[in-house]
Amino acid sequence: MKKAYLSIGYQNRQQLEAEITAISAVLSAYQIALFVFVDQYHFAPQQEKEMMQQAFREISGSDLLIAEVSEKAIGVGIEIGYAAALGKPVIYLRQARSEHSTTAAGTAGYSLIYNHAGEITTLLAPILAKLV
Numbered sequence: 001m002k003k004a005y006l007s008i009g010y011q012n013r014q015q016l017e018a019e020i021t022a023i024s025a026v027l028s029a030y031q032i033a034l035f036v037f038v039d040q041y042h043f044a045p046q047q048e049k050e051m052m053q054q055a056f057r058e059i060s061g062s063d064l065l066i067a068e069v070s071e072k073a074i075g076v077g078i079e080i081g082y083a084a085a086l087g088k089p090v091i092y093l094r095q096a097r098s099e100h101s102t103t104a105a106g107t108a109g110y111s112l113i114y115n116h117a118g119e120i121t122t123l124l125a126p127i128l129a130k131l132v
Contacts, residue, residue, distance in 0.1 A: 002032040002132065005062035007080065009073030010038045016068060018117035019093075023066060026121045030128045035062060056082055064089040064131060066124075067108065070098040080107050089131055091124070 004027050008016055013036075024034045037058055043051040055075075059065060065083035067076050069092060083090050084107045092108035094100070096115050105111050112123045 002030075002063040003035055003061065004032050005059050005065045005079070005083070006034055006036045007065055007067040007076045007083075008036070008038060009071055009076055012068075012071045012073070013038050016070075019068060019120060022117045022120040023068075023093075023124065026124045026128065029125070030132050032063070032128065032132070052078070055079060059083050059088065060086060062088065064091065066091045066093055067104060068093045069101050069104050070095040072099070072101065077101075077104060080104050084108075091127060093120070093124075 006020065006023060020034075020036065027034050035058060037055055041051070041054055059079060059082055062083075065079065065088055067080050067090060069076060080090055080092075089110070090108040092101075092105045092111040094113060096113050110127050112120075112127070114120055114123055
């Protein structure tokens with residue numbers, strides 16, 4: 001089964017529950033497993049090297065990266081750059097009311113802007129159909 005790495009800021013995790021549920025549902029329809037790093041790993045502040053090494057391993061083992069960038073997070077930008085450097089497809093995803101990130105959008109191969117979580121399935125499905 002293919003794997004999609006969802007890049008989100010740790011502090012924004014709880015506010016994105018509806019979005020993550022929608023992303024997971026549409027990925028499942030294309031037989032792609034969702035991997036949410038912040039749900040799987042927890043590191044102490046002094047373990048920054050171990051954290052990033054593990055994130056890089058997980059990205060390397062993924063088939064694509066979806067970056068939810070409605071809230072800016074430095075780690076998400078680093079993960080986007082790493083995935084792009086590996087040649088992985090990168091999908092930029094943000095709420096319409098959120099500030100645009102020129103660096104994240106400029107690195108991603110696909111950009112999706114949504115008004116509410118219910119739109120994610122409709123927006124993401126055509127891209128996934130191209131990638132599988």
